[in-house]
Amino acid sequence: MELLGPIVEVMKWIGDLTWRYLNNHRKLEENVNDLRRKLNDLNIRKQDIESRKDVQLRRRKVVKKEVEKWFEDVQRMNALMERVEQELPVVSYLRRAGLGTLVRQGIEEAQEIYKQGCFPDGVAIDGPPAVGVTFQIVDLEGEADVKEQIWGWLRGNEVGMVGVCGMGGVGKTTVMKHINNQILKESQFDQVIWVNVSKEFNLVKLQEDIACALDYHLPKNELEWPTALMNILETKRFVMILDDVWERFSLLNVGIPNPTSTNGNKLVITSRSFEVCKSMGCEVLKVQPLSEEESFNLFLKHVGHNNVLQVPNLEETVKQIVQQCGGLPLAIVTIAGCMKGVDDDREWRNVLNELRKRVKSVKGMDVKIFECLKFSYDRLRDLKMQNCFLYCSLYPEDYSIKRKELMEKWIDEGLIDEFETRQAMYYRGHSILKKLENNCLLERGNNEDEVKMHDVLRDMGLFIIKSVGHQFMVKAGMQLKKLPGEHEWKGNLEKVSLMDNKISAIPAHISPKCHNLSTLLLQENYTLERISESFFEHMLGLKVLDLSNTGILDLPNSVSNLENLVALVLRNCDKLRHVCSLAKLRKLRKLDLFNTDINEVPQGIETLANLTYLCLYSNDLTELPMGILPMxxxxxxxxxxxxxxxxxxxxxxxxxxxLSGLFFELQDFEKYAKSIFGQWPNHYRLAVGSTSLDYSDYDHWFPSFENPELYEELCFINCQIGRENRLLLPNNLSTLSIEECHEFKSLSTLCSLHEVNELKTCSIWQCEGIECVIDLSLSSCNSLPKIERLSLGDLCNLSELVRVEVAVISTSHAQTQPAMFSSLKTLCLWSCSSMKNLFSLELLQGLQNLEHIQVVNCKAMEKIVASEETHQGEGEGATTNIATSVLPKLRELSLQYLPELKIICNGGVMISANCLEHLSIMDCSMLKKIPLSLPMLDNGQPCAPPSLGRITIGSREWWESVEWDDANAKDVLSPSVCFE
Structure with missing residues (x-):
């Protein structure tokens, strides 16, 4: 009996083995299909991660080792699948179970690898820091000698510290930006570090900015910062440029190694003070104002030569106006900007008289500069436009302000005329920005979507505010850790800007009695978590309150009593759980709760009948109470x-x-579309889909919901669209996405799509029912003449882009197809397993603007271009094989994981490579020929396209086996090849 138990266990083990053996034998085909599906999902995830990887690489990051290993694991699984596909058709009866076991293990391993491919902490880590920042620069006028002197000191060994001094607006920063760019080109140093210091010197901010330029994370303990910076800087040969220094400081306290001839480091500071430069131990060079000739030339460059010199008797007047600018480039450029287009000599003489009066009546160099610059401000001759300019002074020094944010602030403050529509107010805002830029009162920021204010013009703005009797407290960007003391909160304050500081709490003992305060800006105090109840008690006149990008957990209940509040901005307060009652805030026009952590709409929101702007977004907020919106x-x-x-x-x-948001049910969207009678919003980003979906899984549709004013987009997810009912679509629709709509057959079934005039982007994913994109047998939508991007993914039954009706004769066919996608620039095809041919030759002839083609993981794809073969000299009536070049603007051709691909194009058809930038061919083992039409030199020999960056090839063996129409093509292209 004692042996019975082990015997039973052995028999059970043998039985399990036998069952698994028979099961693997019997279910081999079923398991292979399962493995195919798992590999398909895995490769789609691989594509997504590759896209994330490419973005990070462009940001100078380095891919993590675990991610590289994950890619190797995916590649190994694809190799396993390839082996299985090869063995399956020829496997013997006895070896079926063995192959089935391999497939079963592959399924389990593919599932595990898929789970590992999340990488929530990102796919890359910080790589080597950039050498420096290249600035947009204007031509120098008159500072060439200064630049050469500084450049000589930086290249030599005698001078380690250089001080560049001169009055505000004389061109110190401009000269140093030229030198910064020149140093980067010369590559003599490991690092070029540029930091704006500004008037309100702050040691902590300076250290943080240096660390940021080095792409270095400082320790948590601030006491360790000088040592940490010293250690990393001592490993580099650097040039550090500290712009706009106002007071002496210790390099040791900051953590900057003293530049010596031994370490080869250089430090340059710019300052308005000669004494500051000298006290820092610098070799000092003073930037002098421009000469009269240089000043006049600079003025003409910005006002326009023809604008001045072609007007009789005007030149002398202009020269006298330029003299009033004192040789300061900033003043010259600013006044030239506001005089552009003026050709009346009487107006020019009036300007000269005004400037003479200003300069005579003021004392002090700074005030003299301000009065000269203020001339451009006065010539705006529009009080609201002037106040729009002054409002920019509330931002920190050298701060890049987003254009959209600035216009929203102007609207909140009532600085933009209250037109009937928001669009009209945006137009007005853009007009004001353009006027301020043309008058050189604002300049372009870090990119086209941002503007900046020169520090001298900001100083002038604050000077004007004070001189006309306004009471502002501006302590923006000063790295304050504590709120200004109550003694600084004067009773007559009108606006307070404390943005971009490090205030962590507003204590209960501070309750400012500021009854006239209308604007309070506390945004970008990321560490601010707590605001006392008493803080807002005596601010009952407050109209604009901005707490965006703070860490506040609760909005104090005292905000409930701010009955004059017009704008309450809590954007990106991602820890905010509680918002007090808003019932009394009946004047509120703007409520921004984007990216907060609230789980219910604020109490009393239904009373806000004057709202014109409402933004609600929280992961925990899914329902809006019925009946509220119409209020x-x-x-x-x-x-x-x-x-x-x-x-x-x-x-x-x-x-x-x-408008942006979700219609959980298609019926809700249809009701909306029918009820508005074609009066769609100007801009929208709408998703329509079943409530059974977890929308967190579809967050790739939502990242731009933050700025819906940039879109005209609809996304349908898991909807029954394309049936007989007429689905109304906006006439101005520019982007259409369709995902998991399995009854959807083709775009031609969308009856109203032919009325859409501006569709430029279309994406169709995971729709099992679609067999073609356009069906010419249907009359509703047979042409998409403006579409520029078409993305098709995971469409298992898609077999052709355009289906031609059987009854259509060939001549009609040839006339119709080329017009299908005449504006198409990008075509992406992923995991469409039934597609054998991508283009017909007739369709291809209409794709004259196509620039990017990506075909990935389409297992059945045999030809990219399906064309008739032609033959030379084979019997009577044979045609001559004359090469036809297609796709004249093609920049990228990417063909990956196409095991059946045999032909890109044949029949004398060649792909033009004149504009080609990137060619990628991976895992296309049956492809033997690349028919590229290369550009030709004068001697008739082919050459590489001038735009060609790289050619990515899967294996060296495959590349060596490729056939070419021109024997020299391979030699010409080989230097650009990289193997993966």
Missing amino acids: FSHLQYLATILLNIQGEEVAKLNELEI
């Missing part, structure tokens, strides 16, 4: 993001211009 009859901007919105309710918002 906001004046809404112009509505962004509810993940909230389910009711079609009939939204349709009652007759003034709505910008």
